[in-house]
Amino acid sequence: MTDFSEWFHNILEEAEIIDTRYPIKGMHVWLPQGFKIRKYTLKILKEILDEDHEEVLFPLLIPENELAKEAIHVKGFETEVYWVTHGGLTELNEKLALRPTSETAMYPMFSLWVRSHTDLPMKFYQVVNTFRYETRHTRPLIRVREITTFEEAHTAHASREDAAKQVENAVEIYKTFFNILGIPYVVTKRPEWDKFPGADYTMAFDTLLPDGKTLQIATVHNLGQTFAKTFDITYETAEGAHEYVYQTCYGLSDRVIASVIGIHGDEAGLFLPPEIAPYQVVIVPIIFKKGSEEVMEFCRNLEKTLKSKGIRVHFDDRDIRAGKKYYEWEMRGVPLRIDVGPRDIANKKVVTVRRDEKEKEIVDFKPENIAEDVKSILDDVTRNMGDKSWKSFNNEVRSVETLEEASEKISKYNGIISFGWCGDEACGKELEEKINVDILGIQGEIEDGNVCINCGKPAKHVALIAKTY
Numbered sequence: 001m002t003d004f005s006e007w008f009h010n011i012l013e014e015a016e017i018i019d020t021r022y023p024i025k026g027m028h029v030w031l032p033q034g035f036k037i038r039k040y041t042l043k044i045l046k047e048i049l050d051e052d053h054e055e056v057l058f059p060l061l062i063p064e065n066e067l068a069k070e071a072i073h074v075k076g077f078e079t080e081v082y083w084v085t086h087g088g089l090t091e092l093n094e095k096l097a098l099r100p101t102s103e104t105a106m107y108p109m110f111s112l113w114v115r116s117h118t119d120l121p122m123k124f125y126q127v128v129n130t131f132r133y134e135t136r137h138t139r140p141l142i143r144v145r146e147i148t149t150f151e152e153a154h155t156a157h158a159s160r161e162d163a164a165k166q167v168e169n170a171v172e173i174y175k176t177f178f179n180i181l182g183i184p185y186v187v188t189k190r191p192e193w194d195k196f197p198g199a200d201y202t203m204a205f206d207t208l209l210p211d212g213k214t215l216q217i218a219t220v221h222n223l224g225q226t227f228a229k230t231f232d233i234t235y236e237t238a239e240g241a242h243e244y245v246y247q248t249c250y251g252l253s254d255r256v257i258a259s260v261i262g263i264h265g266d267e268a269g270l271f272l273p274p275e276i277a278p279y280q281v282v283i284v285p286i287i288f289k290k291g292s293e294e295v296m297e298f299c300r301n302l303e304k305t306l307k308s309k310g311i312r313v314h315f316d317d318r319d320i321r322a323g324k325k326y327y328e329w330e331m332r333g334v335p336l337r338i339d340v341g342p343r344d345i346a347n348k349k350v351v352t353v354r355r356d357e358k359e360k361e362i363v364d365f366k367p368e369n370i371a372e373d374v375k376s377i378l379d380d381v382t383r384n385m386g387d388k389s390w391k392s393f394n395n396e397v398r399s400v401e402t403l404e405e406a407s408e409k410i411s412k413y414n415g416i417i418s419f420g421w422c423g424d425e426a427c428g429k430e431l432e433e434k435i436n437v438d439i440l441g442i443q444g445e446i447e448d449g450n451v452c453i454n455c456g457k458p459a460k461h462v463a464l465i466a467k468t469y
């Protein structure tokens with residue numbers, strides 16, 4: 001893991017997650033293994049969102065005049081929007097944008113849909129591909145030009161308080177999601193100069209990749225009434241007056257898959273949380289000359305039993321050395337392996353090997369219990385993964401008293417540094433310049449008596465800084 005970027009690119013290829021040879025920079029092909037991981041990851045997220053959101057699907061193309069309506073928003077995306085100018089040989093009389101995000105696709109429709117306060121709150125989401133002509137260094141899954149797994153939620157509310165509450169609900173939704181995947185995070189309020197174009201404020205989730213740089217893995221925006229006024233989204237109050245709605249939007253992307261791969265991976269390759277692993281269990285027969293048919297029979301039955309209980313299991317009956325199988329399934333991140341030899345069968349045992357522990361466990365084999373036993377091992381693997389990743393994450397969050405200390409810690413470890421900050425934009429920008437970091441944002445208030453580590457004025461907030469992707 002010394003060179004994380006090289007490790008990351010290699011494992012994407014070796015574990016057949018995506019194929020980066022597609023002839024458009026920043027656009028890649030999801031291969032079957034990767035597609036399954038993506039499918040299971042989205043399944044978890046959608047189950048959470050479906051609790052109180054409706055899933056919808058909007059067109060990919062946005063008319064230029066709609067995209068341009070919200071001046072700050074379009075300014076923020078003008079260098080990133082892809083345009084369609086022709087339909088066949090016919091030049092279009094209006095350019096069409098490929099959605100970089102869908103506010104300006106959705107909100108003209110919200111204006112038609114929202115009539116009365118009884119229509120509120122409205123909470124929609126969609127999982128689509130979005131397109132951003134990223135000019136900075138593109139990286140597979142991390143900074144792409146086609147964001148293939150873009151989950152975006154958009155809500156409308158009758159009051160400022162309801163919208164602020166929805167921001168908190170959205171933060172909880174993403175915390176639940178990341179916790180299931182064992183992805184650690186800090187949540188901060190982005191500084192004014194780094195919020196979503198057109199938003200009142202942005203809450204962001206940042207995780208740490210093994211190279212100690214942070215990756216923004218989700219964002220929640222309070223849009224206030226800005227877009228409602230631009231797109232005329234009003235509702236009739238109970239008293240018959242007309243009010244603009246208050247809105248939020250929140251989203252995440254392929255970066256979630258990048259984080260699972262980067263954070264749980266190790267020298268042996270991938271290590272996938274059981275919830276999203278294409279194979280949760282792989283069965284490897286230990287073949288000797290005699291007794292091999294009995295072993296194969298046993299493994300086939302074991303596979304059938306586990307499959308019948310909904311476990312994603314694979315019986316690897318290839319005629320190759322067991323060692324080669326061990327290597328391959330570890331590299332592919334299968335959370336649990338079960339080895340079966342003739343002696344084990346005789347002793348009514350099987351050998352389990354967890355991906356997170358090297359030593360083998362001998363467990364009693366009872367056909368009626370084995371599926372439950374396997375499920376409880378997988379649950380323990382999930383818990384252990386999360387504990388381990390949070391522990392190493394928290395070790396990389398350091399607090400400092402002075403700018404020199406901040407600079408020293410960052411250059412030595414990267415990671416996340418916290419300290420008192422006055423909150424003033426000029427001071428913040430100067431601080432970023434001085435020690436070549438990004439201010440991730442602020443985390444709540446700081447008790448009186450603290451001074452800003454850059455300008456010495458009274459500190460108002462706890463601020464976090466890091467080197468970022």
Ligand SMILES: Nc1ncnc2c1ncn2[C@@H]1O[C@H](COS(=O)(=O)NC(=O)[C@@H](N)CS)[C@@H](O)[C@H]1O
Nearest residue numbers: 101142143144152216217218219249250251253
């Ligand atoms: N080029 C990119 N490649 C991969 N992921 C990206 C890229 N650009 C943004 N993201 C991810 O997408 C998330 C949402 O994008 S965003 O611009 O912050 N927010 C929006 O677009 C809002 N409409 C909420 S969906 C970001 O937090 C980031 O995790």
Ligand SMILES: [Mg+2]
Nearest residue numbers: 080132134143
């Ligand atoms: Mg961007």
Ligand SMILES: [Zn+2]
Nearest residue numbers: 422427452455
């Ligand atoms: Zn200051």
